[in-house]
Amino acid sequence: MYYKSNLPYPEIKVEKENIEYAKFLSYPYAGLVSEDTATHLYMYQSFILGDEIGNILEKIAIVEMKHLELLAKTINLLGLKPEYKVNDIPWTTNYVDYNNNLKDILKINIEAETLAIKNYNNLIKVIDDKYIKDLLKRIIIDEEIHLKIFKDLYSKKIN
Numbered sequence: 001m002y003y004k005s006n007l008p009y010p011e012i013k014v015e016k017e018n019i020e021y022a023k024f025l026s027y028p029y030a031g032l033v034s035e036d037t038a039t040h041l042y043m044y045q046s047f048i049l050g051d052e053i054g055n056i057l058e059k060i061a062i063v064e065m066k067h068l069e070l071l072a073k074t075i076n077l078l079g080l081k082p083e084y085k086v087n088d089i090p091w092t093t094n095y096v097d098y099n100n101n102l103k104d105i106l107k108i109n110i111e112a113e114t115l116a117i118k119n120y121n122n123l124i125k126v127i128d129d130k131y132i133k134d135l136l137k138r139i140i141i142d143e144e145i146h147l148k149i150f151k152d153l154y155s156k157k158i159n
Contacts, residue, residue: 001149003056003060003063003145003149005141009066010131010135012070013131015129019078019079022074022078023087024123025074025078025123027086028120030084031091033115035065036091037096037112038061038064038112038116040096041108041109041112042057042061043057043061044096045057046061056149063146103157103158106150107154116143120136121140124136
């Protein structure tokens with residue numbers, strides 16, 4: 001099973017500094033629906049499940065950490081420090097859903113990946129920087145793989 005696309009990630013570049021774009025990227029970086037939240041959520045789930053699904057979740061979390069790194073570097077190039085906050089509201093463990101029911105876990109993850117893809121697509125529409133758009137499009141490819149994995153697991157484990 002693969003957890004990310006074999007396509008390379010684009011070089012981290014921006015056309016120019018843009019604080020507004022950096023603030024936009026702070027949401028998928030450290031907001032409620034973010035790479036930071038996904039990393040913590042999937043690692044927590046991997047710890048409590050500890051089986052084959054736990055191993056899958058850990059590998060997906062590692063991909064989410066890569067996305068976190070790419071967004072941090074981009075935010076930095078845009079002129080902001082990549083702090084774990086949005087609009088001065090710090091990231092919190094309250095964003096992690098501590099449910100331990102497998103069916104609920106998979107539903108939560110399907111919803112989170114679906115919303116992440118939607119949010120990235122919305123950012124592509126409002127950010128006018130070809131390098132950032134390329135990065136977001138590449139991240140979406142991985143998120144779509146994660147969504148498929150969770151949907152497949154849900155159909156196999158629940159039905």
